[in-house]
Amino acid sequence: MPLEAGLLQILACPACHSPLQDKSADETAPELICTGQDCGLAYPVRDGIPVLLVDEARRPA
Numbered sequence: 806m807p808l809e810a811g812l813l814q815i816l817a818c819p820a821c822h823s824p825l826q827d828k829s830a831d832e833t834a835p836e837l838i839c840t841g842q843d844c845g846l847a848y849p850v851r852d853g854i855p856v857l858l859v860d861e862a863r864r865p866a
């Protein structure tokens with residue numbers, strides 16, 4: 806399920822306030838990836854709703 810157009814533009818990483826990148830190539834586990842160079846947290850998207858919680862984010866390897 807694609808995110809609503811424009812929604813991504815108003816979303817920001819809660820940890821560092823960088824823009825988020827939609828990475829839905831894997832449709833089973835869409836994620837929003839923080840574009841912050843020192844951050845890079847990956848936030849899950851559940852039922853089309855981004856979960857922008859640092860506690861829920863997947864940390865980069």
Ligand SMILES: [Zn+2]
Nearest residue numbers: 818821839844
């Ligand atoms: Zn970030």
